[in-house]
Amino acid sequence: MTTTTTRPAPGRAGPASPAATERVGRVLAPIVVGVVGLAVWQFLVSVVEVSPYLLPGPREIGSELRDNAAAVREAFWITGTNAAIGLVFGTVVGIVLAGLAAWARVVDGMLAFVVASLAVVPIVALAPVLNSMYGADSEYGRRAIAAIAAFVPIYVNTVRGLRQTTPQHRDLMHSYAASGWQTFRALTLPSAAPHVITGIRVASSLAVISALVAEYFGGPRGGLGSFISTSAATSAYALAWAYVVAAIVLGLVAYVVTVAIERLVQWRLPTGGRS
Amino acid sequence: MTTDRPLPTAPVPDQEDHVDAPQPEHERPARRATDSEPDHAFGAPPAVRASGVSKTFGSRRSQVSALSEVDLTVAAGEFVALIGPSGCGKSTLMRLVADLETPSSGSLEVFGKPAARARADQDYGIAFQQAGLLPWRTVAANIALPLELHGAPRAERKQRVAELVELVGLGDFARSRPDQLSGGMQQRVAIARSLAERPRLLLMDEPFGALDEMTRERMQAELARISVETGAAVVFVTHSIPEAVFLADRVVVMSARPGRITDEIVTGIGRDVVRDEHLREDPAFFRKVTEVREALHAGPVSAAGAHER
Numbered sequence A: 001m002t003t004t005t006t007r008p009a010p011g012r013a014g015p016a017s018p019a020a021t022e023r024v025g026r027v028l029a030p031i032v033v034g035v036v037g038l039a040v041w042q043f044l045v046s047v048v049e050v051s052p053y054l055l056p057g058p059r060e061i062g063s064e065l066r067d068n069a070a071a072v073r074e075a076f077w078i079t080g081t082n083a084a085i086g087l088v089f090g091t092v093v094g095i096v097l098a099g100l101a102a103w104a105r106v107v108d109g110m111l112a113f114v115v116a117s118l119a120v121v122p123i124v125a126l127a128p129v130l131n132s133m134y135g136a137d138s139e140y141g142r143r144a145i146a147a148i149a150a151f152v153p154i155y156v157n158t159v160r161g162l163r164q165t166t167p168q169h170r171d172l173m174h175s176y177a178a179s180g181w182q183t184f185r186a187l188t189l190p191s192a193a194p195h196v197i198t199g200i201r202v203a204s205s206l207a208v209i210s211a212l213v214a215e216y217f218g219g220p221r222g223g224l225g226s227f228i229s230t231s232a233a234t235s236a237y238a239l240a241w242a243y244v245v246a247a248i249v250l251g252l253v254a255y256v257v258t259v260a261i262e263r264l265v266q267w268r269l270p271t272g273g274r275s
Numbered sequence B: 001m002t003t004d005r006p007l008p009t010a011p012v013p014d015q016e017d018h019v020d021a022p023q024p025e026h027e028r029p030a031r032r033a034t035d036s037e038p039d040h041a042f043g044a045p046p047a048v049r050a051s052g053v054s055k056t057f058g059s060r061r062s063q064v065s066a067l068s069e070v071d072l073t074v075a076a077g078e079f080v081a082l083i084g085p086s087g088c089g090k091s092t093l094m095r096l097v098a099d100l101e102t103p104s105s106g107s108l109e110v111f112g113k114p115a116a117r118a119r120a121d122q123d124y125g126i127a128f129q130q131a132g133l134l135p136w137r138t139v140a141a142n143i144a145l146p147l148e149l150h151g152a153p154r155a156e157r158k159q160r161v162a163e164l165v166e167l168v169g170l171g172d173f174a175r176s177r178p179d180q181l182s183g184g185m186q187q188r189v190a191i192a193r194s195l196a197e198r199p200r201l202l203l204m205d206e207p208f209g210a211l212d213e214m215t216r217e218r219m220q221a222e223l224a225r226i227s228v229e230t231g232a233a234v235v236f237v238t239h240s241i242p243e244a245v246f247l248a249d250r251v252v253v254m255s256a257r258p259g260r261i262t263d264e265i266v267t268g269i270g271r272d273v274v275r276d277e278h279l280r281e282d283p284a285f286f287r288k289v290t291e292v293r294e295a296l297h298a299g300p301v302s303a304a305g306a307h308e309r
C-alpha cells in the first residue's frame, strides 16, 4: 500500500490496470450493449417509423411503465412470489429426493421414470389441469408448475453431483476409517456442490418462465403473464411491453440471486478450478 | 574418495563390508520419537505379516490373479521396498495391507491384528500411486484432512500442518489449491498427508515417481530421516532399483502373472546410516544395486509388463 502511493502514476496504473479494466469492462459492456440497443430501437421507431402497432418505442413503453407503476409492481410481486415459492419448493424436494436416490439405487430406479415424464410434460398441458384442480382464484396451481419446472434440473444435477466422488477419494476416506457422515461432509457434499449450483441456476430461470407462462392458462387475474396476455389482447401493445420489461427484470433478479448463492457456496466450499 | 570415508554412524567398523552385515531387526534400539511405547521391542508383533496371501480379481468368467501365495513379514520399524514389473501386484499388496481390498485367500495381520482392525485403529498412513488430493481444499487443508477427521484440536492441527508443509518444501504453497501445483508438488502434498498422524506403518506406492531427480533425492533423504526418527515401518513401492537399495533394509523382488515374491535382498545398510551422497557413491551400495537388478531379471520378466513400462 505504502509503496503504491509513492510510486509515480504510470507505475501505479501498470499493475492495477488489468484487473481494474476487467472489472470496469464487466460492468460497462452490458450497459453499452443496452444503451446501443435502446438507441437502435428508438431510431427504428421514430426515424424509420416502424408502426407502433408492431413495435412501440422505448419512450412509449417507459411512459406506460411510469403511468402503471403500481399495477406493474403488484404484478411483478405476484409472479415473483410464485416463482420463488416454486423454486424453493422444487429445490428442497429435488435435493431430498436426489439424496435418497444416490443413497439407494432402488429409489433412483423408481424416480427415473417420473422425472423423465415430468421433464417433457408441457406447461400448456399441465397449467389448465392444475389451475382447475386448485380453483380459479388460487395461485397454487402456478406455484406447483414453477416447482415442477424447478424440480427436474435440480434433481437430475444433484443425483449426478452426488455420484461424482472418485474411487480414489473413497479409498482415501476409507483408509481414514471415516464415518458415513464424515465422508458425506468432507467428500460427497463438496463434490456435489458445483452440480447442485448448476441445477439451481437452470431451475431459477425455469421457475420464472413457468410461473409467467402458467398465468396464460387461467387462474386468478394478476401477475405479469396475465397482464401481458390481456394487454396484448386489447391491443395495448406499449403496456404489454411494459409488463415484458418487468418480466425481464424479474428474470435478472432471479439470476442475481443464483449468482449470490453460488458465491456463498463457493466461499463456504471452494471448488478450486472445477465449477 | 568415498571408500576411505569413515561412516559416521555405521554400526560395523569395516566399511567395505558393512552393507553386507545383516542386522537383526529386534536388536535395534527403539527410535520412535513421538511415542515411548516400545513398538519394536523384543517380541512386538510385526508391522505386517502376510502368509499365503492370494488375490484374484474379476468375475467367475474372467479372472485376473493379481497375487499368488505371498508371504511377507515386515518387522516394526523395518523399511521394506517392493520392486517388480508393472502389473505384478505391488499396489494390490499394499491395498490389501491397508484393508482397501480383502485377500481371496491367506491371512494378513497388521501389528498382530486383522487388517480391518488396524485400519479402524488408524495404524497406518498411506500415500497412493496417484496423489488423490481433494481439489477444493488448499494444500494445508489437504494435509490437515486426517487430523480433522480424527478430531485433532485446531491449534495442534495448525502446527503440525505448518511443520509438514515445510518438510515437503511447499511452504510458499500452503494456501494454493492442488490444481495450481505440478504433479510432483501434488505428490509431495500426499506424502505430507500420509505422515500427518505419525503412523507406525507407512504405506507408500511409488511416492516419488513424479518427482525430478533433485527433489527425489531430497525427499528420499527426508523419508529416511523420518523413518529413523519416528521408528515407523515403511512399505515402499518403487520402480527404481537404486532408490529401493538406498532407502530399504530389505528389497522384496516380485514378478508378474501371477504376482508373487521371487527374491528378497537384505541391503545391510543399517537404519542409522545417514542416507546421503556418500552412500550413493559407496561401492557396497552399487553391489547391492547389481544384486537387485540381477534378481529382478532372473524372474520371468513378463512381456506385457515390459511393454507397459
Ligand SMILES: Nc1ncnc2c1ncn2[C@@H]1O[C@H](COP(=O)(O)OP(=O)(O)OP(=O)(O)O)[C@@H](O)[C@H]1O
Residues within 6 Å of the ligand: B057, B058, B064, B065, B066, B084, B085, B086, B087, B088, B089, B090, B091, B092, B093, B129, B259
Ligand atoms: N480392481 C481391479 N480389478 C481387476 N483387476 C485388477 C484390479 N486392480 C488390479 N488389478 C490387476 O491386478 C494386477 C496387479 O495390479 P497392481 O495395480 O497391483 O500392479 P502394480 O504392481 O502396482 O503395477 P504398477 O507398477 O504398474 O503400478 C494387474 O494385472 C491388474 O490388472
Ligand SMILES: [Mg+2]
Residues within 6 Å of the ligand: B090, B091, B092, B129, B205
Ligand atoms: Mg501400482
